[in-house]
Amino acid sequence: MMSSKINTQQKILDAAQNLFAESGFNDTSLRQITTKAEVNLASVNYHFGSKKELIQAVLQRYLQILMPRLDQEFDLLLARTKPNNLPDVLAVFVKPLLELNQVQRKGTRTFLQLLGRGYTDVQGHLRWFINHHYGRTLDKLVLLVQQSCPHLPQSELFWRLHFSLGSIVFTMASNEALAEIALADFDEAVDIEGVICRLIPYLSAGIAAPVFNQVTQITTPPNMNEGAAKRQINASLSV
Amino acid sequence: MMSSKINTQQKILDAAQNLFAESGFNDTSLRQITTKAEVNLASVNYHFGSKKELIQAVLQRYLQILMPRLDQEFDLLLARTKPNNLPDVLAVFVKPLLELNQVQRKGTRTFLQLLGRGYTDVQGHLRWFINHHYGRTLDKLVLLVQQSCPHLPQSELFWRLHFSLGSIVFTMASNEALAEIALADFDEAVDIEGVICRLIPYLSAGIAAPVFNQVTQITTPPNMNEGAAKRQINASLSV
DNA sequence: CAGTGATTCAAACGTACATTTCAAACAGGT
DNA sequence: ACCTGTTTGAAATGTACGTTTGAATCACTG
Numbered sequence: 001m002m003s004s005k006i007n008t009q010q011k012i013l014d015a016a017q018n019l020f021a022e023s024g025f026n027d028t029s030l031r032q033i034t035t036k037a038e039v040n041l042a043s044v045n046y047h048f049g050s051k052k053e054l055i056q057a058v059l060q061r062y063l064q065i066l067m068p069r070l071d072q073e074f075d076l077l078l079a080r081t082k083p084n085n086l087p088d089v090l091a092v093f094v095k096p097l098l099e100l101n102q103v104q105r106k107g108t109r110t111f112l113q114l115l116g117r118g119y120t121d122v123q124g125h126l127r128w129f130i131n132h133h134y135g136r137t138l139d140k141l142v143l144l145v146q147q148s149c150p151h152l153p154q155s156e157l158f159w160r161l162h163f164s165l166g167s168i169v170f171t172m173a174s175n176e177a178l179a180e181i182a183l184a185d186f187d188e189a190v191d192i193e194g195v196i197c198r199l200i201p202y203l204s205a206g207i208a209a210p211v212f213n214q215v216t217q218i219t220t221p222p223n224m225n226e227g228a229a230k231r232q233i234n235a236s237l238s239v
Numbered sequence: 240m241m242s243s244k245i246n247t248q249q250k251i252l253d254a255a256q257n258l259f260a261e262s263g264f265n266d267t268s269l270r271q272i273t274t275k276a277e278v279n280l281a282s283v284n285y286h287f288g289s290k291k292e293l294i295q296a297v298l299q300r301y302l303q304i305l306m307p308r309l310d311q312e313f314d315l316l317l318a319r320t321k322p323n324n325l326p327d328v329l330a331v332f333v334k335p336l337l338e339l340n341q342v343q344r345k346g347t348r349t350f351l352q353l354l355g356r357g358y359t360d361v362q363g364h365l366r367w368f369i370n371h372h373y374g375r376t377l378d379k380l381v382l383l384v385q386q387s388c389p390h391l392p393q394s395e396l397f398w399r400l401h402f403s404l405g406s407i408v409f410t411m412a413s414n415e416a417l418a419e420i421a422l423a424d425f426d427e428a429v430d431i432e433g434v435i436c437r438l439i440p441y442l443s444a445g446i447a448a449p450v451f452n453q454v455t456q457i458t459t460p461p462n463m464n465e466g467a468a469k470r471q472i473n474a475s476l477s478v
Numbered sequence: 479c480a481g482t483g484a485t486t487c488a489a490a491c492g493t494a495c496a497t498t499t500c501a502a503a504c505a506g507g508t
Numbered sequence: 509a510c511c512t513g514t515t516t517g518a519a520a521t522g523t524a525c526g527t528t529t530g531a532a533t534c535a536c537t538g
Contacts, residue, residue: 120359155425159437163406170405186394198398205448212440279487
């Protein structure tokens with residue numbers, strides 16, 4: 001039935017992932033993708049059904065490798081008797097992320113850019129898609145961060161995790177431009193690994209920062225309902 | 240010649256700013272804008288020339304108020320003999336930003352959302368527009384941060400300022416959704432002021448975090464050229 | 479109140495998009 | 509070699525967009 005022509009799907013996925021990473025999902029047309037992939041325009045709808053599903057397939061190629069790896073790293077940390085400190089928790093991302101380079105050339109950079117696009121472009125279906133498939137893993141991450149920052153109220157943690165997500169996503173979306181500037185002005189060749197390593201101390205310090213009681217803040221007494229809190233932190237963490 | 244019908248431009252600007260803030264520039268059509276503003280479709284091109292120029296006009300309404308205020312705050316800090324600490328530098332944003340609420344209801348939130356959209360949507364002309372008009376003011380900010388963090392190499396500062404920009408921009412772009420979650424799960428009504436106040440300790444700690452010498456990092460010796468560095472940090476800071 | 483320039487309006491233009499259609503080309507099994 | 513189901517190809521469909529057009533309407537001046 002099928003054999004030698006499997007690669008049409010691959011050609012589409014490869015072309016799509018690079019164009020998506022460069023220009024975002026909304027600003028990349030199926031015509032650009034099929035032209036670059038040297039396949040017929042109708043192939044995308046034939047093989048993937050729709051543009052939406054193509055976007056999900058492109059991300060899924062990386063997620064199905066990354067997420068199980070992260071999951072097992074999280075389990076290792078959770079199994080420890082002593083609580084982990086925050087930099088160690090964040091550091092577990094490094095290896096699984098860099099292993100994506102073995103999946104595909106520049107895989108790590110591409111995946112992170114795609115993740116950034118998933119947030120900044122309006123792609124509600126991606127949010128749902130990721131959380132539906134990998135919500136359990138994300139739960140473990142939130143738990144680990146909570147354990148490593150026991151002094152932080154849940155609400156503060158919620159905001160800081162999103163601040164962090166913003167740093168990551170924004171940096172990765174504009175990653176190439178930033179790397180070029182860094183190279184030109186500081187003679188520093190910063191690859192994706194370098195950026196990740198620079199992010200960790202920044203994020204660790206930010207997340208664990210002392211809570212500052214602001215003058216103007218009129219906060220309702222923290223009256224939160226426990227279970228929903230964690231679920232929602234993680235739900236909104238996914239794309 | 241003109242008198243009572245000035246408000247067509249205002250109606251367009253008001254409708255456009257809210258739709259832009261909600262859905263981004265690319266995903267808001269002139270038809271949506273003119274429908275909401277209850278004006279004719281052709282009015283936008285008649286009064287503003289093009290969609291691009293409308294986008295700039297929407298942002299300009301806030302920038303021309305905010306930036307001079309920031310500029311004078313920066314000058315005050317720069318005039319001090321003792322170096323300022325980082326939280327104080329970042330804190331000067333609070334008042335000028337909140338004053339935008341007097342310009343328009345929910346002005347602060349709207350402006351920050353628009354700024355976020357300016358980054359996440361691909362709007363190269365906005366980058367140029369802001370830097371062209373307000374580059375001098377941004378220079379002063381970079382200088383202040385440098386002074387308050389003398390232990391940081393320029394390249395590290397460069398990256399951390401962008402990490403911070405990502406936090407701000409991303410948080411503001413998804414501000415409403417986050418605020419809703421916070422309200423539902425933590426019984427915390429977090430307005431835009433609350434978010435800004437939460438951001439400051441996070442950003443301060445992140446930017447000023449100790450530099451961590453990563454194992455894997457193979458960095459070329461810091462060989463930077465002084466003037467270009469500052470210029471580029473700020474150039475890439477603008478939208 | 480006639481005339482003039484600024485504004486509004488409905489309609490159309492040209493372009494780009496995702497998706498559909500259906501015939502042609504292709505494969506593997508018998 | 510022939511059928512059968514899978515994949516490709518070129519073309520068309522329908523929708524939405526930003527922009528342009530030219531006549532109609534308005535507001536003001538002389």
